[in-house]
Amino acid sequence: MRQRLIVCNWKMHKTAAEAAVYLQQLSALVPRADPIEVVLAPPFTALHVVGQSSGHPFGLAAQDLFWDDTGPYTGEVSAPMLTALGCRYVILGHSERRQLFGEDDAGANKKVRAALRHGLRPILCVGESLSQRDRGDTENVVRGQLLRGLEGLSKEESRTVTIAYEPVWAIGTGRAASPEQITATHQTLRSTLANSWGSETGEQVRILYGGSVTPDNVSAFLASAEVDGALVGGACLDPHSLAKIVACAQSSQR
Numbered sequence: 001m002r003q004r005l006i007v008c009n010w011k012m013h014k015t016a017a018e019a020a021v022y023l024q025q026l027s028a029l030v031p032r033a034d035p036i037e038v039v040l041a042p043p044f045t046a047l048h049v050v051g052q053s054s055g056h057p058f059g060l061a062a063q064d065l066f067w068d069d070t071g072p073y074t075g076e077v078s079a080p081m082l083t084a085l086g087c088r089y090v091i092l093g094h095s096e097r098r099q100l101f102g103e104d105d106a107g108a109n110k111k112v113r114a115a116l117r118h119g120l121r122p123i124l125c126v127g128e129s130l131s132q133r134d135r136g137d138t139e140n141v142v143r144g145q146l147l148r149g150l151e152g153l154s155k156e157e158s159r160t161v162t163i164a165y166e167p168v169w170a171i172g173t174g175r176a177a178s179p180e181q182i183t184a185t186h187q188t189l190r191s192t193l194a195n196s197w198g199s200e201t202g203e204q205v206r207i208l209y210g211g212s213v214t215p216d217n218v219s220a221f222l223a224s225a226e227v228d229g230a231l232v233g234g235a236c237l238d239p240h241s242l243a244k245i246v247a248c249a250q251s252s253q254r
């Protein structure tokens, strides 16, 4: 049985001092995350606040990395730097990286491999644009992003990856996908994983939904057996709102 996972993408929000206050508030509201897993992904500058404070039940993720370990890459951060701060996960291929910073599937693949080399678990984001959905291309788009993003991974490596299905048109818009749309796309992703890396990978990889998830709609998404959790952006910035999402995930635990 796949453990439910809620990943909180803070994007470019909160200073280190604000992160410390948030962590204190959230820890009071969510003293235990069991039986689900809750992972916080603050900006690079606040990773140490979450990574170095003990006594909370949250895991730590980075929002990106660069594929080489060291070198002349001004502004970049590598996998060993992230593991040294206590990161266990890293979000890769987010649509904002793809749209605003020109990231492509080949780059996401190099980052996935770099993460795995250092024991970091990649959370690979895939998702179609509105015009791609309107053209009926959703399946082809997400299947292609998945296969290119995970190209070259062994069966063992593929099982440690998490996939986040995030339709571009649903991110930060208040217009979430419907449970039916999500279920259909997750089925496509899971069958692609099973066909390419075997049935164990198909069964074990967690597939999250992301895109305007809120305390009001998360239960409807988690009601689908195809949805293993959520990647939450805007709604996780308020600890009260995130605590409600976690409570919904805990009470809908399968």
Ligand code: PEP
Residues within 6 Å of the ligand: 009, 011, 166, 170, 171, 172, 173, 210, 211, 212, 213, 231, 232, 233, 234, 235
């Ligand atoms: C995201 O950043 O991955 C995301 C899903 O954002 P939001 O929840 O704000 O749509």
